[in-house]
């Protein structure tokens with residue numbers, strides 16, 4: 026394992042850590058979806074051997090819901106790739122977003138991801154990280170926060186799992202989802218400001234790096250050595266954040282890298 030690690034800074038050994046968000050893997054099998062999945066697979070292949078950890082900051086799926094015995098069938102090649110990464114020693118952390126509707130045990134038990142609801146705080150060397158999807162952080166998103174409480178409570182989930190068959194449940198999801206592609210195109214300048222305010226607030230609390238998603242707008246802001254990044258998306262941008270043990274950077278995936 027040692028040959029894969031490099032001495033970077035502060036005398037600690039670190040491999041690159043990658044952060045992505047908002048792939049919104051959908052049920053559609055059209056050209057855009059095919060391209061998206063292909064790009065994501067090539068990215069995962071690329072990072073397989075030079076990363077220690079991958080953070081998925083939410084909205085990996087347009088809709089994910091697990092029944093007691095059934096999971097959605099659409100994204101097997103990607104789930105399999107995640108499993109290969111885990112088997113080769115990459116830690117995958119999945120902080121769920123508003124579209125990853127109900128993440129049960131499957132992704133942890135069968136794929137080996139670690140799933141978190143909300144946010145995660147952690148340290149690498151002397152650096153404090155705060156990462157989250159970020160839904161509900163903007164003022165305009167408040168209405169949604171109230172709705173989330175109702176939809177996502179354990180009683181609603183129990184009822185959905187028990188009384189709605191998987192096929193009907195996925196059909197309902199198909200009817201109601203599909204807005205995410207346009208979400209990437211609406212004007213979110215106010216949201217971007219509010220997210221940066223949120224990050225600055227976290228800087229004041231002592232965090233060095235704040236990484237969020239949800240906005241589909243790749244953004245990087247630096248303030249006195251502290252960095253806020255919005256990961257963008259894997260629909261139009263194919264952007265990701267990377268920490269190499271020294272710097273946190275925002276990058277765009279170009280398949281040629283392979």
Ligand SMILES: [Mn+2]
Pocket residue numbers: 083084122123124158160238239240
């Ligand atoms: Mn989102």
